[in-house]
Amino acid sequence: MENVVSDFDQIDGILKVLSECTDEFLYIYDIKKNLFKITERAKDVFLFDDTNVYDADREILQYVYPEDRKLLADSLWDIVIGKTDKHNLEYRWLDKQGNPIWISCRGSVLYDQDGSARYLLGRISELGRRNKIDSITGLYRESSLRDDIIGMDQTKEIKGFLLLIGVDNLKDINEKYGKDAGDEILSYTSECVKESAKGIGKVYRMDGDEIMVLCESYDTMEGDPAKELYDDIRERVDEYILKSGYQIFYTISGGSVFFDKKSAGDIEMIEKAGFSLREAKRQGKNACVRYSQERYDEYLRKLDMQEELRKAINNNFDGFEMYYQPIVNIEKRCILGAEALIRWNNEKFGRVSPGAFIPLLEESGLIIPVGRWIIKTAMEQCKKWQAVIPEFRVNINLSFVQLNKSDVIKDIDNCMEQLNFKVENVLFEVTESGELESDNLMQNVFRSFKMRKLNLAIDDFGTGYSNLRYIKEMMFDLVKIDQSFIRNIKESRYDYMVVKQFTELAHSLNLKVCYEGVETNDDFECVLGLKPDYIQGFYFARPVPVAEFEANYLGRQCVL
Numbered sequence: 001m002e003n004v005v006s007d008f009d010q011i012d013g014i015l016k017v018l019s020e021c022t023d024e025f026l027y028i029y030d031i032k033k034n035l036f037k038i039t040e041r042a043k044d045v046f047l048f049d050d051t052n053v054y055d056a057d058r059e060i061l062q063y064v065y066p067e068d069r070k071l072l073a074d075s076l077w078d079i080v081i082g083k084t085d086k087h088n089l090e091y092r093w094l095d096k097q098g099n100p101i102w103i104s105c106r107g108s109v110l111y112d113q114d115g116s117a118r119y120l121l122g123r124i125s126e127l128g129r130r131n132k133i134d135s136i137t138g139l140y141r142e143s144s145l146r147d148d149i150i151g152m153d154q155t156k157e158i159k160g161f162l163l164l165i166g167v168d169n170l171k172d173i174n175e176k177y178g179k180d181a182g183d184e185i186l187s188y189t190s191e192c193v194k195e196s197a198k199g200i201g202k203v204y205r206m207d208g209d210e211i212m213v214l215c216e217s218y219d220t221m222e223g224d225p226a227k228e229l230y231d232d233i234r235e236r237v238d239e240y241i242l243k244s245g246y247q248i249f250y251t252i253s254g255g256s257v258f259f260d261k262k263s264a265g266d267i268e269m270i271e272k273a274g275f276s277l278r279e280a281k282r283q284g285k286n287a288c289v290r291y292s293q294e295r296y297d298e299y300l301r302k303l304d305m306q307e308e309l310r311k312a313i314n315n316n317f318d319g320f321e322m323y324y325q326p327i328v329n330i331e332k333r334c335i336l337g338a339e340a341l342i343r344w345n346n347e348k349f350g351r352v353s354p355g356a357f358i359p360l361l362e363e364s365g366l367i368i369p370v371g372r373w374i375i376k377t378a379m380e381q382c383k384k385w386q387a388v389i390p391e392f393r394v395n396i397n398l399s400f401v402q403l404n405k406s407d408v409i410k411d412i413d414n415c416m417e418q419l420n421f422k423v424e425n426v427l428f429e430v431t432e433s434g435e436l437e438s439d440n441l442m443q444n445v446f447r448s449f450k451m452r453k454l455n456l457a458i459d460d461f462g463t464g465y466s467n468l469r470y471i472k473e474m475m476f477d478l479v480k481i482d483q484s485f486i487r488n489i490k491e492s493r494y495d496y497m498v499v500k501q502f503t504e505l506a507h508s509l510n511l512k513v514c515y516e517g518v519e520t521n522d523d524f525e526c527v528l529g530l531k532p533d534y535i536q537g538f539y540f541a542r543p544v545p546v547a548e549f550e551a552n553y554l555g556r557q558c559v560l
């Protein structure tokens, strides 16, 4: 036996001297007599009372965070029965307020003459507090959630959930009221979550200012316990807002994911809760959404498609192609020009409709390079066709992202100059949308169009926010009435009247009117009496590739 000593006081004396030389806490544990002593300073930090020497079994365990008591007792038992002579454990003690503090405890055994374990000597450092607890909110850190999920015991029956809570529009709040207000809201929200989650689960502060609750068991047979927890948190938040006299108003959203024995331990649950929270925000915020596998698969597919789009763009716009759909001038009964409509054909996804991929381009900002390519490609094409029909006009769609976030006018100027293009040969279509940023910005953009005498159309008129002011202020030259009105025009008196009124209103303001979605002869006969200037629809022609357009429409300009 190497480490053989006998005197508790003697060792204690040495530890006292040594403890002056370190920030860590030194301890001695008399295994036989069940006594424990630790550096005096520990009493300032942890829950210990003022006694000098503690009864290890009874008292020490009281100062240990309840969930960790068994862990500690088991580890000490291994020493008592001689299974090991080293102690090395990370667990939690309680601080003066009763909050858990992570500690790292290491120690070595000293033996008695008879070879039995007599003392455990070692040090305790407060490393846990730094690692696992967020210093601002006092909540567990994200890393600790990962450990807890990985450590889930999948041999037992488990039924639990994760609920992720996020403050809606926190970025706007920070911008509008300052970072301090944002921090206060966050810290108050954490308090609400903590209160509501008491007895239900552990609370973690996630990177990115979100708060997660992990509940490892619930007993409700019916209903949604995560939603109930969310509702409870929301009530607390609402009380706070009420108390503040509506000085600050904010809402919270929640995303939940449930797990059982099989799915426990899977770190991907965190992603899934995050996905559900984003779904809640997408659906208008101030709500709680439960994880759905189908929606998640759809989302992954979208990410995948976005990646393919990115690759295609980097690969010189591989698979993108412009189609052209004739637009017919009703008075002259001939083709006035065409709308340029983008198509995308991809090896993995096949032919994808623009309704599916354009939103992805918009979300990722990729519509900006693609939009630039569309403007260039469509104008170059139009220039060629002007050799056959000098007044040929191409209609180009502009996305709100291009208008809000890029210098689209500069792109247009560049193309016009390079191609020596005349303004009357191009028209830009803009969908009326709530997503067009502030009126001011838009007015400025539209003014730049007008200063250059560029033609503008309001697309899908009647479906969006119908900002009549733009029309009143003569920002536009053409109104394209949305297909949804034309679709039912034969059956619906209402739709017929709306189209009639829109057309008259536009004409009275000197704007041209185009009807979209005229598909059949009946449609055509029905709308003719309403005197649209132009018609675009399958009745005359579908959007077609360049070669087909040249073969079928360019040579025979007059279609009626």
Ligand code: C2E
Pocket: 325, 340, 341, 342, 353, 354, 355, 358, 374, 397, 398, 399, 429, 459, 460, 483, 516, 517, 518, 519, 536, 537, 538, 539, 543
């Ligand atoms: P949009 O600008 O309203 O384009 C008209 C859409 O109606 C086209 O669909 C066209 O094929 C379709 N259409 C035309 N006539 C008829 C008809 O008689 N019946 C029916 N049922 N449909 C008809 P497409 O090409 O699938 O485009 C869908 C939307 O995608 C476009 O709606 C536009 O918002 C967007 N988009 C297409 N190409 C571009 C583009 O180059 N740039 C931008 N920013 N958006 C584009």
Ligand code: CA
Pocket: 339, 397, 429, 459
């Ligand atoms: Ca359009």
Ligand code: CA
Pocket: 459, 460, 480, 482, 483, 516
């Ligand atoms: Ca349209």
